[in-house]
Amino acid sequence: MRSPTRISSPQPSHDGAPAYRNPYEELAELADPSPEDDDADLGGRKDQPSGVGSDSGSSAGSGSGDDGEPWSPPNHRRSSRRRRGRFKAVPRTAKALIGLVVLGLLLVLGDRWAVMYAERKAEQQLQKKLDLATAPNVTIHGFPFLTQVLGKKLEQVDIAVPDVAADRVSLAEVRAQAQDIRIVGDLPSSFKGAVVGRMKGDVLLSFEDLNRELGASQVRFRALGPSSVRADGKLPVAGKxxxxxxxAHIRRQGDRGISTxxxxxxxxxPEIATYRPGPGADAGLFLHKKAAEQISEDSGKAQALLSIxxxxxxxxxxxxxxxxxxxDGRELDRITGSPRFVPALLGVNLVQAANDHPQLARKLGIDPTVAAALAKLKVPELTDKLELSFQLPKKAKGIRLANIGVSPEGIRADLTGTGLNFGKTR
Structure with a gap:
């Protein structure tokens, strides 16, 4: 018969205080006894280890470990202390370096945020003060920005302004690089104005804008040379x-404008005649060479010309x-077959003949109403359609034009200026 397992009670220590047994040993005693223990129970308890279930002060009964030290519960906070200990093991120099890096990143982010805020405010101010249709793009250079603000002086500011109205046309782009800028007021809250020490840049009068703004008559512009522009297109005349x-030859007009x-x-x-307006000797209505050659071979057209x-x-x-x-056909062939006939016919101004003899004009393939309308066109009226000139906006005081030229994109000119005032500078 299995003997009941006894759970030992706390055993007194040497100093009289109760000593607590190891709970793992007590759990082992609660397990089913081995076969040897059953035989001992049947034949009488034998070879029972001393101290088990007794009040002796042995190591098993006293709850002490193998080394004789009193048992204590495990401390599960060692890992957190170990982690804190590892951080404490980092040298102070490394900690200071990490702190400086973090602080530097925060300062850089703050400085860049201040730059973007100031750029946005400057764009709004420029758009308002220069009455621009589109807000400019402002880029403030130099680092750190906050020290420049405290000193009220900026190293360099780049400005790009698209679509600036200039008289009849629009400047496709105005780019400027301002340097040595003195701030009047406090950024960004109470900015009043600025004084620009020096400025350089360029403007572009694009052919694309000219085609759109001056192309009501379907005229298109393109570069012809370093200072010339070619204009080609269609013009309605008398319903045709x-x-x-x-x-158009480009030149500077004063130091703030461009004229042509x-x-x-x-x-x-087409394929018949060319009209050149103006009071010059080459003004008038003249046949194309192909049309003149056809007349020399057409007896009816030749006789109509010689009848005048x-x-x-x-x-x-x-x-x-x-x-x-x-x-006399032979006499007509002799006249029209002469090598001098076609060149002479190309030099004949047909304006008066076409106006006085409409039937002759029709026989030659010229609409009399178109010929009459061409004769009435005035040079200023035509040149106005090709006027490419412009002046810088009046609000852009102190800025001058220089080095005007023609590029494949359009007409370009350099900008210069010193001591420029923007906003309230006093």
């Missing part, structure tokens, strides 16, 4: 479309010869 061609002088202007009636004494005289044909050519 004629081709327009001209050259238009030359070699002509309006073409003023035209025959300009062709170098005597009145008697012109009269015989009306009825």
């Amino acid at each position: 479309e004629v081709s327009l061609h001209a050259k 002088s238009v030359s070699d202007m002509r309006l073409d009636i 004494p003023a035209v025959a005289e300009k062709l170098g044909v005597q009145p008697s010869q012109a009269d015989r050519a009306q009825s």
Whole structure:
């Protein structure tokens, strides 16, 4: 029969205080006894280790460990103390370095935030004070920014302004680099203005904008040379479309403007004639070479021209010869077959003949109403359609233009300025 397992009570220590047994040993005693223990119970308890279930002060009964020290519960806070201990083991120099790095990052982030805030405020102020349709793009250079603010002096500020109105046209882009800037007021709360020590930049009058703003007559502009622009397009005249061609030479007007002088202007009636306006000797309506050659081969058109004494005289044909050519085919062939006929015909101004003899104009393929309308066109009226000039805005005081030229994108000019005042500087 299995003997009941006894749980020993706390045993007194040497000093009289109760000594607590190891709980793991008590759990072991609660387990089922081994077969040897059953035999001992049946035949009488034998070979029972001393101290088990007795009041002796042995190591098993006293709850002490193998080394004789009193048992104590495990301390589960050692790991956290160990982690804190590892951080304490980091040298103070490394801790200080980490702290400086973190502080530096915070200062840099704060400085960059202040720059972005100041740039946004400057963009709003410039748009308002210069009455711009689009807010400019302002970039403040220099680090740290906050020290510049405290000193009220900025090293460099880049400004890019798109779409600036300049008289009839718009400047596609104005870029400026301002240096040595003295701030008036306090950034960013009470900014009043600034004084720019020196400034440089450039402006672009793009052909794309010129085509849109001056292209009501379907005129297109392109670069022709370092200081010239080519204009080509269509122009409605008396309900018909004629081709327009001209050259515009770019030059500086004073130190704040650009002007153009238009030359070699002509309006073409396709494959028939060209009209050149103006009071010069080359002004008037002149046949194309191909049309003149066709007339020399067409007896009807040639006889119609020779029937007009003023035209025959300009062709170098005597009145008697012109009269015989009306009825004598051989005389007509002799006149029109001469190597001098076509070149002479190209030099004949047909404006008056077309106006006085509408039937002749129609026979030559020229609409009399178009010829009459072309003769009424005035040079200023035409050049106004090709006017590329502009002036810098009046509010941009102290800025001057220099080094004007033509690029594939449009007309460019450099900007310069010193001692420029923006806003309230007093």
